[in-house]
Amino acid sequence: MRPINVFEYEALAQERLHPAVWDYYSDGANDTVTLRENRAAFERIRLRPRVLVDVTSIDMATTLLGSPVAMPICIAPSAIHGAACEDGECATARAAGALGTLMAASTESTRTMEEIAQAATGPLWFQLYFSSHTRAHAERLIRRAEVAGYRAIALTVDSSRWGQKERHARSDATFDWPLTGNFIRDPLPSAIDGAADGAAITWNDVDWLRSITSLPLVLKGILTAEDASLCAERGIDGVLVSNHGGRQLDTVAATIDALPEVAEAVAGRCEVYLDGGVRRGTDVLKALALGARAVFVGRAVLWGLSVAGAEGAQHVLELLRDELATAMALAGRPTLASIDGSVVQRPLRR
Numbered sequence: 547m548r549p550i551n552v553f554e555y556e557a558l559a560q561e562r563l564h565p566a567v568w569d570y571y572s573d574g575a576n577d578t579v580t581l582r583e584n585r586a587a588f589e590r591i592r593l594r595p596r597v598l599v600d601v602t603s604i605d606m607a608t609t610l611l612g613s614p615v616a617m618p619i620c621i622a623p624s625a626i627h628g629a630a631c632e633d634g635e636c637a638t639a640r641a642a643g644a645l646g647t648l649m650a651a652s653t654e655s656t657r658t659m660e661e662i663a664q665a666a667t668g669p670l671w672f673q674l675y676f677s678s679h680t681r682a683h684a685e686r687l688i689r690r691a692e693v694a695g696y697r698a699i700a701l702t703v704d705s706s707r708w709g710q711k712e713r714h715a716r717s718d719a720t721f722d723w724p725l726t727g728n729f730i731r732d733p734l735p736s737a738i739d740g741a742a743d744g745a746a747i748t749w750n751d752v753d754w755l756r757s758i759t760s761l762p763l764v765l766k767g768i769l770t771a772e773d774a775s776l777c778a779e780r781g782i783d784g785v786l787v788s789n790h791g792g793r794q795l796d797t798v799a800a801t802i803d804a805l806p807e808v809a810e811a812v813a814g815r816c817e818v819y820l821d822g823g824v825r826r827g828t829d830v831l832k833a834l835a836l837g838a839r840a841v842f843v844g845r846a847v848l849w850g851l852s853v854a855g856a857e858g859a860q861h862v863l864e865l866l867r868d869e870l871a872t873a874m875a876l877a878g879r880p881t882l883a884s885i886d887g888s889v890v891q892r893p894l895r896r
Contacts, residue, residue, distance in 0.1 A: 581792030584823030628656030643667030704767030809837025827869025
């Protein structure tokens with residue numbers, strides 16, 4: 547039977563994927579506290595519905611850095627889609643386009659950014675990893691993204707070292723991983739290829755990145771008001787509230803708990819998005835109510851991709867879209883503009 551929610555896709559994906567791939571996609575850092583908290587925090591937040599509102603028509607269209615999208619649910623950057631299905635990120639891009647939404651393609655995609663762009667009919671962002679030692683390599687990737695028509699650069703800033711995914715570390719050697727497409731064409735310098743330090747960058751590197759491209763810049767991995775304020779002061783175009791799906795520093799806050807302070811700190815000076823733990827349309831509604839302009843979904847799309855390729859990824863997005871439409875109607879909020887902080891009742895702090 548066809549899955550009717552994201553959790554059913556997750557269960558099917560676990561059955562179908564090679565155990566090493568499942569561990570890579572699903573694992574979190576260390577004790578997986580943050581991984582689990584990303585879901586639990588959504589479940590603690592209660593909705594406050596308004597009734598007797600005309601919800602005959604639900605409008606969830608919006609724009610992200612000027613690009614129109616049909617809904618505030620986008621595809622987060624995640625690596626190695628080719629381990630889920632043969633077409634990899636090209637299938638994911640087709641799913642995003644079919645729903646009229648945005649996909650952020652990973653530096654570590656199995657298809658090149660050019661192949662992804664050829665498959666896409668919706669807007670694309672390019673997620674960038676680089677370290678202070680690889681500015682020249684990063685600039686080559688950015689130039690390729692510009693030529694291919696990507697609309698923004700999403701710089702991941704929470705990966706100065708790689709978090710320890712212990713379950714994945716146990717199973718990693720048992721699978722022949724597909725090569726990352728962008729590096730086939732443009733190899734990473736061997737001196738830092740696979741380095742334990744990940745992408746060690748500072749605000750100076752952000753300023754440098756700002757200086758070499760006219761594309762909008764989004765910083766992915768912001769969790770505090772302090773860093774959010776620095777982003778706004780430096781003219782960053784968007785911040786993605788993200789804890790890397792619980793894969794980096796364990797025991798940091800769930801993203802939905804970090805979102806309000808980030809949104810308050812930027813105070814409209816840049817766009818704010820969220821990823822991490824989104825599995826239901828009600829999760830999307832809660833994130834919008836607490837200050838996000840849109841949410842980005844990573845693992846859920848991979849589950850759909852694993853089960854049925856582009857069609858499965860598209861169906862996951864359709865399920866989330868339809869759940870959001872239902873949640874908006876039942877909450878008495880027929881437009882995105884009508885969603886505000888009064889939609890949610892946050893749990894009392896202990």
